Amino acid sequence: MSGCRKRICLKSHLFCFLANCKVCFVALVQSFSHYNIVGQKLGVSLTAARDRGQLVFLEGLKSSVEVLFHSQDEPHPLQFLREAGTGNLQSLYTFIQDALKPADSEESPWKYPVLLVDNLSVLLSLGVGAVAVLDFMQYCRATVCCELKGNVVALVHDTEGATDEGNDTLLNGLSHQSHLILRAEGLATGFCKDVHGQLSILWRRPSRSTAQRARSLTYQYKIQDKNVSFFAKGMSPAVL
Amino acid sequence: MAAADTCGAGTLSSRSVASEAGQGGTSSFQRKGKASGGPGGGPRLLSIAGTRPSVRNGQLLVSTGLPALDQLLGRFRINMWARSRRNLGEGLLGSPSPLCLELPAPLLDDNSKKELEDVHSAKTPEPNVNMKIAWRYQLQPKMEVGPVSSSRFGHYYDLSKRIPQELLQSSKWHGFFLPEHISPDLKGESCFLSCGYMRLLEFIQKSVYAEGFDGANPQKKQKNILRIGIQNLGSPLWGDDICCKENCDNNHRLTKFLYILRGLLRSSLSACIITMPAHLVQNKSITTRVRNLSDTVVGLESFIGSERETNPLYKDYHGLIHIRKIPRLNNLTCDESDVKDLAFKLKRKLFTIERLHLPPDLSDTVGRSSKQDLAASTARLGAGCSSMAEGKKHLDF
Numbered sequence: 001m002s003g004c005r006k007r008i009c010l011k012s013h014l015f016c017f018l019a020n021c022k023v024c025f026v027a028l029v030q031s032f033s034h035y036n037i038v039g040q041k042l043g044v045s046l047t048a049a050r051d052r053g054q055l056v057f058l059e060g061l062k063s064s065v066e067v068l069f070h071s072q073d074e075p076h077p078l079q080f081l082r083e084a085g086t087g088n089l090q091s092l093y094t095f096i097q098d099a100l101k102p103a104d105s106e107e108s109p110w111k112y113p114v115l116l117v118d119n120l121s122v123l124l125s126l127g128v129g130a131v132a133v134l135d136f137m138q139y140c141r142a143t144v145c146c147e148l149k150g151n152v153v154a155l156v157h158d159t160e161g162a163t164d165e166g167n168d169t170l171l172n173g174l175s176h177q178s179h180l181i182l183r184a185e186g187l188a189t190g191f192c193k194d195v196h197g198q199l200s201i202l203w204r205r206p207s208r209s210t211a212q213r214a215r216s217l218t219y220q221y222k223i224q225d226k227n228v229s230f231f232a233k234g235m236s237p238a239v240l
Numbered sequence: 241m242a243a244a245d246t247c248g249a250g251t252l253s254s255r256s257v258a259s260e261a262g263q264g265g266t267s268s269f270q271r272k273g274k275a276s277g278g279p280g281g282g283p284r285l286l287s288i289a290g291t292r293p294s295v296r297n298g299q300l301l302v303s304t305g306l307p308a309l310d311q312l313l314g315r316f317r318i319n320m321w322a323r324s325r326r327n328l329g330e331g332l333l334g335s336p337s338p339l340c341l342e343l344p345a346p347l348l349d350d351n352s353k354k355e356l357e358d359v360h361s362a363k364t365p366e367p368n369v370n371m372k373i374a375w376r377y378q379l380q381p382k383m384e385v386g387p388v389s390s391s392r393f394g395h396y397y398d399l400s401k402r403i404p405q406e407l408l409q410s411s412k413w414h415g416f417f418l419p420e421h422i423s424p425d426l427k428g429e430s431c432f433l434s435c436g437y438m439r440l441l442e443f444i445q446k447s448v449y450a451e452g453f454d455g456a457n458p459q460k461k462q463k464n465i466l467r468i469g470i471q472n473l474g475s476p477l478w479g480d481d482i483c484c485k486e487n488c489d490n491n492h493r494l495t496k497f498l499y500i501l502r503g504l505l506r507s508s509l510s511a512c513i514i515t516m517p518a519h520l521v522q523n524k525s526i527t528t529r530v531r532n533l534s535d536t537v538v539g540l541e542s543f544i545g546s547e548r549e550t551n552p553l554y555k556d557y558h559g560l561i562h563i564r565k566i567p568r569l570n571n572l573t574c575d576e577s578d579v580k581d582l583a584f585k586l587k588r589k590l591f592t593i594e595r596l597h598l599p600p601d602l603s604d605t606v607g608r609s610s611k612q613d614l615a616a617s618t619a620r621l622g623a624g625c626s627s628m629a630e631g632k633k634h635l636d637f
Contacts, residue, residue, distance in 0.1 A: 030569070031506045037570040061503035068500055069445055081496070125495035125529045157532060164525035191580060223572050 021150070022110040023049070024099040026092070028060035028122040041226040054110055056099035060122070080128060087128035089136035097143055100150065112150045115140055119155035120174070121167055130169040137174065158183065179204055187220075194238035195220050199230065412451075416443050418478065434490070436479035437497040444468060445504055454508040466510035473497075473514050474521060474530075486522040494526065498533045537565040540584070553598055557583035561593055 027035060036046040049055035058077055067078045077095035080087040100113040123133050137154065144150045156174060159167050175181055181202040187195060203215045219230045231237070421439040433441075448454050453466045474480050474494050482491055498514075505512055518527050518539070531537050539562035543549045561582040568574045581596040 034570050038572060041572065061499075061506045063503075064500050065445075065503040065507060068441070081500075121529075121532065122499070125492060125533060126499060127492040127496055159525065159528050164528060167525070225571075225573055228572065 020111060022054055022056075022100060022102075022108065022113045023116060024056045024058075024096050024113065025116045025118075026058045026060070026096070027116075027118050029118050031061055032057055032059050058095065081126060085127075087123075087126070087132050089123070089128060089132060093136055093139050093143075096140060100144060100148060102148075113144055113148050114150055115144045115152045117152075117154040119157065120170060121155075121157040121159075124164075124166045124170065130166040130173070133170055134173045137177070141177065158185070184221075194222060195236050196223050197221060198233075414443075414447050416440060422479075433496055434479045434493045437493060440470070440478075441497065441500055441504070444501070448504060448508045448510060453510050464509070466508065468505075468510060468512040470512065470514045473516050474526075475517055482523060482526055483517065483520040484522070491523060491526055495529045495533060498530060502533060531565060534565065535567040535569065538562070539564055554583070556585065557594075557596070558586045559584055560596070 025035075032046070039046045046055060046057070050057055060078065063076065063078050064081055066072075067076050067081050072079075075091045075094070077092045079091040080089060096115060100115065102108045120133055120137070124130060137152070140152055144152050154174065156171050157167060158171060181200075181204065183200040183202070184197055185200075186197045197220070199219045199221055201217045201219070218233060220233055220236060221228050221230045222236065229237075418436050418439065421443065422435055448466060451466065453464075472478070474482050476483060480494055482494060501512065504510075514534075516530065521527050540559060541562065542559040543551075543554055543557070544559075548554045561584050563580075563582070566574050582593055583596040585592045585594065
């Protein structure tokens with residue numbers, strides 16, 4: 001269930017960013033209508049954002065069927081599905097690059113681009129190797145963060161119990177490259193009706209070599225129908 | 241039939257589909273005059289045989305085929321998914337086009353009504369007497385043993401009989417038998433997906449397209465849901481070796497297949513249920529990945545063949561049910577049940593799911609024996625003599 005919890009963070013991020021940014025959303029897990037309906041609960045319309053050109057949405061599920069069953073004229077972002085081997089995400093990177101690079105002729109109303117990926121662990125399930133995914137993320141960071149001064153938000157499953165080497169490699173590699181790590185997990189004590197889980201926030205500065213320690217905070221949360229409420233540990237309204 | 245199905249530990253994975261074909265897709269900020277509804281505007285769900293709309297998240301619900309499981313997976317607020325043979329039987333009764341054989345005979349109207357009445361009458365309403373000694377138990381929620389809702393969403397099945405031939409012949413169904421679709425020399429095996437999986441995907445895609453479930457050629461008659469059942473996915477019968485080797489080169493074939501299947505289901509009016517021999521899969525990371533790719537995951541652990549079969553603690557049940565994942569589509573929340581320890585009982589006409597109750601401990605020892613001790617003590621009682629008198633494990637002040 002931890003994967004589901006992580007999505008709240010993703011959605012909250014998405015909706016903050018939509019305020020003033022051009023967003024490219026690579027959604028591999030659910031369909032567009034799911035994100036749209038949840039977005040409406042949180043007060044944002046993805047349909048409207050897409051219609052006005054602010055949001056470029058890649059629906060992985062629908063596209064995977066297209067790639068496999070319909071012949072493509074041009075390279076498709078999910079071209080790697082038809083390939084054997086550890087997979088090459090170059091076509092996906094090209095798609096993102098084209099989506100976020102501002103057109104030369106016009107002045108873009110949106111400032112800083114954002115790349116959202118939900119989620120990278122699915123790429124491992126699709127046959128892409130962990131190293132290939134890390135390379136892809138490196139290219140994305142170079143373009144989106146360094147060149148275009150934007151942000152990248154990516155989701156990864158944390159498979160603590162199962163020994164998934166590929167996923168562990170991916171998770172460790174990304175953690176070292178990230179400035180901010182949000183980790184959502186269930187409570188160690190088990191199921192609770194009023195506290196659905198715990199969110200740890202860790203700020204890192206991988207570029208600086210100072211002795212400054214990373215800052216971290218932990219909150220607990222409860223997911224409601226149209227909102228997520230956060231509170232300090234042990235301060236759940238149900239307990240007070 | 242069903243008993244053999246659940247023998248050994250198995251995991252049911254399933255997919256679910258949002259009925260996007262039916263939604264009007266209005267945005268929250270503008271009213272678009274979509275041809276979906278009446279004067280009220282807003283999306284209107286299609287009325288499709290065998291389904292019922294959910295007011296919670298704007299989706300169509302499909303019965304699993306087991307009313308007890310329907311209830312557990314969200315008090316009727318489940319998203320569309322299906323359960324093996326019973327639901328495929330559901331498919332024949334409500335909305336044809338299942339993809340499986342060997343369905344149990346459904347209990348049609350008269351019989352099933354009687355069944356419901358029997359169940360209800362057996363449970364006489366208890367007077368609201370305050371408990372004096374075990375007063376803490378008063379606060380426990382009453383776990384309904386049988387189905388409670390009188391509005392029928394789903395059917396009952398008689399597992400001792402097969403589905404009548406007339407019903408089978410009059411319904412539309414497609415069967416997929418892998419050896420018929422693969423050439424013996426296997427030359428055309430594509431590298432990115434195993435031959436078996438690829439053929440199955442092509443078959444499903446053709447069925448979806450031909451019957452109009454994807455909206456391409458709209459169904460002229462009464463609209464239906466396509467229910468798909470796939471058995472023993474991941475086993476060597478499908479040309480996969482994840483049950484044979486721990487580190488096989490192509491261990492992503494199954495997950496790739498599942499992803500594309502999910503894509504097919506999401507873009508059509510269909511629901512799919514898959515059974516997988518999870519206990520045979522060598523590499524546990526594959527099981528985790530399969531779970532992440534599914535909407536609903538239910539594990540069935542049968543007591544047959546294990547030591548629990550003879551354990552008096554479990555004598556009332558046939559196995560345990562583990563609800564590992566419930567769907568969270570179009571929603572931030574889901575209807576998670578408080579009850580986590582569930583067991584099932586399989587009778588001829590009823591599959592019941594109950595909260596796991598331990599029988600009262602009437603032994604002389606202070607604490608309840610552990611399972612291993614109980615098995616040992618049972619053997620001891622059976623032997624008659626005290627050759628295995630190992631009372632040192634039990635504290636006795």
